[in-house]
Amino acid sequence: MKSLLHRALLLLVAFGSTSLLSLARGADQPNFVFLISEDNSMHYMKMFDPHGAATPNIEALAANGLLFENAFSNAPVCSVARTTLITSCYGPRIGTQFHRRSQPAPMPEGLRMWPAYLRDAGYYTTNNSKKDYNAIEGPGVWDASSGKANWRGRKPGQPFFHKQSFGTTHESRLHFSRQSMEENPTTTDPAIVFVAPYHPDTPTFRYTNAKYRDLMQQVDAEIGKVVDRLEADGLLEETFIFYFGDHGGVLPRGKGYAYDSGLHIPLVVRIPAKYQHLVDATRGSRSEGFVSFIDFGPTLLHLAAVDVPQGVDGKPFLGPGISAAELASRDEAFGYADRFDEKWDLVRTLRKGRYEYVRSFQPFNFDGLHNNYRYKSLAFQEWRDLFAAGELNAVQAQFFQPRSVEALYDLKSDPHETINLAGDPRYADVLMELRTQLGQRMRQMPDLSLFPESVLIDQAMDNPVAFGQWQQERIAAAMDVADLSLQPFLDAAPAIAKTLAAEDELLRYWGCIVCSCHGKQAASMADVLRRLAVGDASRLVRVRAAESLSLIAGEDPRPVIMQALRSTTSPLEAAEILNTVVMLQDGPTAVDFEITAASLASLKLTASDDAALRRLEYLDPSFQPIAKKKQPQGKAKKRP
CATH class of the missing domain: 3.40.720.10 (Alkaline Phosphatase, subunit A)
Structure with a gap:
């Protein structure tokens, strides 16, 4: 043996x-x-x-x-x-x-x-x-x-x-x-x-x-x-x-x-x-x-x-x-939701026992934001039509409204997550525990989604893990800026103002997003946002600043955003910008951009530029798809 x-x-x-x-x-x-x-x-x-x-x-x-x-x-x-x-x-x-x-x-x-x-x-x-x-x-x-x-x-x-x-x-x-x-x-x-x-x-x-x-x-x-x-x-x-x-x-x-x-x-x-x-x-x-x-x-x-x-x-x-x-x-259990076809988002979740903590980093990108393939379903279409007609109750209407920056749900008493306990002082300790744990997880990973996807494609995809380690401190700094949306605006305002003037464009980018998260309370930031919208060296910072001005002050974002669309050479960056277009057009601001395929003609889009093509199919009813997609797309009516 x-x-x-x-x-x-x-x-x-x-x-x-x-x-x-x-x-x-x-x-x-x-x-x-x-x-x-x-x-x-x-x-x-x-x-x-x-x-x-x-x-x-x-x-x-x-x-x-x-x-x-x-x-x-x-x-x-x-x-x-x-x-x-x-x-x-x-x-x-x-x-x-x-x-x-x-x-x-x-x-x-x-x-x-x-x-x-x-x-x-x-x-x-x-x-x-x-x-x-x-x-x-x-x-x-x-x-x-x-x-x-x-x-x-x-x-x-x-x-x-x-x-x-x-x-x-x-x-x-x-x-x-x-x-x-x-x-x-x-x-x-x-x-x-x-x-x-x-x-x-x-x-x-x-x-x-x-x-x-x-x-x-x-x-x-x-x-x-x-x-x-x-x-x-x-x-x-x-x-x-x-x-x-x-x-x-x-x-x-x-x-x-x-x-x-x-x-x-x-x-x-x-x-x-x-x-x-x-x-x-x-x-x-x-x-x-x-x-x-x-x-x-x-x-x-x-x-x-x-x-x-x-x-x-x-x-x-x-x-x-x-x-x-x-x-x-x-x-x-840790969860994440980012881009879903042509619909951009950034949501992280931490489920612990009976509670689920949900962090929405761009809550103005409401859940019901148009997505071509989803809206082939009659249920999706009818739900949106009933919202537009004012025939939904508060729970049913939430899908088409901006989300809270953070939410806490008790799955035992509220299995369908309709009651946000984040503002309830009785759950303050649970909220703080899960908020802290989620933030630590994202920093330790580190979470690459603190960068726009188009930036990751340009800079990170040879070795995303190594890029994350190299940029870990910068990602943590961006997380610190994003966390300013969790504070009352008056408490956060000095730090937001400092961020909007930061040398690092990633921090300025997130500073604009934080202003949008605070909504009309951030109106005092309008002057600096105007300067960024017109003169920032980063195209995406200019777009985010114009987006924020529209949300917090009702200002017209179209000149800045249309110029960004005309000047970009990246189909993916164009799709990111078009996500903002659809959000502003279909959301509470109801800005009509009148986008046509000619708006992006200089990009010379190909069949692989799926996100941009899907947005064009929605925004320009006369647009003819370049080639048949892997997932067939139905014609979606332009929303008022």
Whole structure:
């Protein structure tokens, strides 16, 4: 026996092979399957929420495993969420936080997408078939990736990891017409379906809710078929099955928005009988421990006895040495929402226990700001029309109004996050704790989104992580400026004035944004903002100053903004400016810019300049798309 072990060790030394290391650990390693339904939060499944649909196949997985009450996507939209999932790294730290990417980011130095480590350890890795990554995949991640990929192509006895996505619940399935509503009744009864309190209770919203619950039942059947194939192949009791959603649901204020409805995903892990000893959990139980997408890769590596690489942000939540009690003690999840197609934003969240803290760095970019693909949904269209007609209550209208700079929600008493407790003195200690923790996280990362995206594309994308480390002090200084929006204006005014005169254009940029956050209270800053709008060396500072003057003093921003559009040579910077145009035109200021494609003719836009093209489609009804997009765009009417 000793001689056999000695020879195995000599082989390991001689060949340095991870696959041999895998054999030394024992070829008896568990298999893993990810089954991912697109665009659904946990709110649409009865096993998580009493208002959801019955999903018997997924319920059967839970009966033989562990249901997670508090699982979260770190981002509320697919490419950012899926990149976080496959890298185990926070998007704002590694430059993958924008949906969709303007330019793919390289993986952090020394890291690969984590299925590559399973593959090195002898696993057969397959993807069927959605990727949608904002990072460069690199070699060695998948043995097969296609619409036909599965575990059956592996060598006899070879362990495998298989990832499969299901588009049945994708947002596009809710892009139906009025005629379709009338001609295609739902199986779920719209009369008894639940309508969230932030939505108007109309036949359109009832039908949309019912339709989505029908789709949940369809995807449940599809998932059941994959499980049946595993069982038919004799693999079910050798395979961990993870079922989860890739981010929040697609009814308005779900997908793309950093609320619980956009981040809280369903997660069930079926534990195979053969490997029950690896998990400290009773089959059919529930865990209240918090897990998020950064943790999924480390969990699989740990269960497979593969070392978790240094440099990732997550940690395992199942496997040897992880007790049920320790898992249950985890109570935090970090979330982020940045650009969502052509709609720019900057929101960070920290969920801790029953509370969620939401920090909006540009709260004037209200949630309902136009986004072409979202507004193909009749529910989105009707919601906005009812707001314009003044037919919504205060909770329902909030989606189309500027947000608070910070919000605190008690998810236990207010699961739909309609009551902001940030101004309630009874919650002052909780607010300060979560505000402080969130700020520390962003500074320590550091969070690259303190720079405009166009600046990151120009300066950071060769190595975003190194750029962040190099610029860490500057990012922290910008955070300090942004935090001036949290103070009463009179207290913050001296520091804001100093910032607007700063040598660093990034600080001046954030000083203008802070003025906009304070609104009309910041009117005393109008003179210095006028000087910046006319004469600042930075085009984006000039735009932000003009934007702020419009919001705080009602001044006409068009001369400055139109000159910026005519002079920029960056399609991405133009799209950032057009975001301001749409916000000022459709928001309370109602400034009519009369933008046409000719306004950007000098840019010579190509089909890859997606964000700018989408804005032109909205602002100029006569504009003809340059080429068919990956996501088909419908014509949107110009808003008054």
